[in-house]
Amino acid sequence: MAMKQTRSRHEALALGAEELLKIYRHMLSARRTDERMWILNRQGKAAFVVSCQGQEAAQVGAAYNLRPGHDYAYPYYRDAGIVMTLGMTARDQLLSLMGKGEDPNSGGRQMPGHFSSRELNIVTASAPIGVQFPQAAGTALAFKMRKEDGVVLASGGEASTSGGDWHEAMNFAGVHDLPVVFLVQNNVYSISTPEPLQVAGSIAARAEGYGFPGVAVDGNDVLAVYEVARGAVERARRGEGPTLIEAKTYRLTGHSSDDDDRRYREREEIEEWRLKDPIPRFERYLLENGVLDEEGRDEIDGKVKAEVKEASDYAENAPFAESGFALEGVYAVVGGKR
Ligand SMILES: Cc1ncc(C[n+]2csc(CCOP(=O)(O)OP(=O)(O)O)c2C)c(N)n1
Numbered sequence: 001m002a003m004k005q006t007r008s009r010h011e012a013l014a015l016g017a018e019e020l021l022k023i024y025r026h027m028l029s030a031r032r033t034d035e036r037m038w039i040l041n042r043q044g045k046a047a048f049v050v051s052c053q054g055q056e057a058a059q060v061g062a063a064y065n066l067r068p069g070h071d072y073a074y075p076y077y078r079d080a081g082i083v084m085t086l087g088m089t090a091r092d093q094l095l096s097l098m099g100k101g102e103d104p105n106s107g108g109r110q111m112p113g114h115f116s117s118r119e120l121n122i123v124t125a126s127a128p129i130g131v132q133f134p135q136a137a138g139t140a141l142a143f144k145m146r147k148e149d150g151v152v153l154a155s156g157g158e159a160s161t162s163g164g165d166w167h168e169a170m171n172f173a174g175v176h177d178l179p180v181v182f183l184v185q186n187n188v189y190s191i192s193t194p195e196p197l198q199v200a201g202s203i204a205a206r207a208e209g210y211g212f213p214g215v216a217v218d219g220n221d222v223l224a225v226y227e228v229a230r231g232a233v234e235r236a237r238r239g240e241g242p243t244l245i246e247a248k249t250y251r252l253t254g255h256s257s258d259d260d261d262r263r264y265r266e267r268e269e270i271e272e273w274r275l276k277d278p279i280p281r282f283e284r285y286l287l288e289n290g291v292l293d294e295e296g297r298d299e300i301d302g303k304v305k306a307e308v309k310e311a312s313d314y315a316e317n318a319p320f321a322e323s324g325f326a327l328e329g330v331y332a333v334v335g336g337k338r
């Protein structure tokens with residue numbers, strides 16, 4: 001009798017070594033870029049950092065299922081992992097951080113974290129949290145009306161589910177079976193407000209009330225997120241409607257570089273979550289499954305670090321936009337005069 005083969009998790013998902021290493025690299029690039037941002041902030045070279053650290057598995061695992069430039073993404077401010085998976089670079093992030101003219105998001109006018117790219121179909125977020133969800137439902141409706149097979153990924157934190165916009169988008173998407181995936185990254189805090197004071201019941205379970213599936217997933221396990229997001233994206237692409245994914249994760253840094261989180265959470269709590277940090281966790285998986293050896297790991301890490309250093313030097317030396325640019329697109333030009 002033939003022995004039962006035990007397949008590894010990635011084999012069961014039909015993911016080859018090359019794809020696993022791409023996923024790993026996206027996660028690592030997002031992390032190393034973010035770490036660089038904090039250094040620039042502490043050196044007084046960058047005014048404000050809002051961090052993806054701890055949430056890379058949720059972001060990369062979901063975004064890896066999209067077709068960049070074909071599908072649409074509505075990320076929120078922490079989603080460096082999503083936009084870098086879709087094709088934005090460390091250089092793009094650091095140009096934006098330092099408000100330089102070449103910043104692809106807004107030419108240095110927007111706060112960092114307001115990602116956008118026409119080429120990659122990444123739509124910029126507005127400052128009020130949660131407003132991206134109805135916009136994403138609208139784009140999904142457009143795909144449906146045009147009979148195109150595009151899918152929309154809309155992402156936000158758990159506090160954005162407390163606003164009306166989120167519920168309106170969920171209902172509208174449910175009514176019209178729209179090709180949209182709602183990704184909620186539940187990272188336990190909304191600035192200083194802990195989850196029990198923000199979320200009643202279960203976020204994932206709310207989808208049932210809107211008539212489509214809701215799944216809670218370990219957001220620090222990139223393969224688990226990839227798997228549920230793949231199912232959700234395929235379902236949307238087949239025209240079967242939306243899915244809600246609640247990725248349970250943790251914000252490893254303060255809310256932003258302006259936040260002192262010692263005032264509302266214990267250091268021990270962060271240390272406990274550090275043990276579940278999605279990047280070392282995936283790295284261990286790759287080492288244990290023979291996808292990566294230590295030499296390979298160091299090589300990738302070295303390449304990513306060099307890329308981030310080059311990006312940082314480039315962004316630091318890049319010029320600011322001309323001052324007049326600040327007014328462009330803000331006031332209508334009447335009779336050739338502002
Ligand atoms: C409508 C609205 N209310 C309040 C704020 C201020 N604000 C900015 S981020 C944030 C916390 C959001 O928490 P969450 O959605 O959990 O995302 P996280 O920052 O934890 O990733 C708040 C309250 C805002 N931007 N918009």
Ligand SMILES: [Mg+2]
Nearest residue numbers: 157187189190
């Ligand atoms: Mg949160």
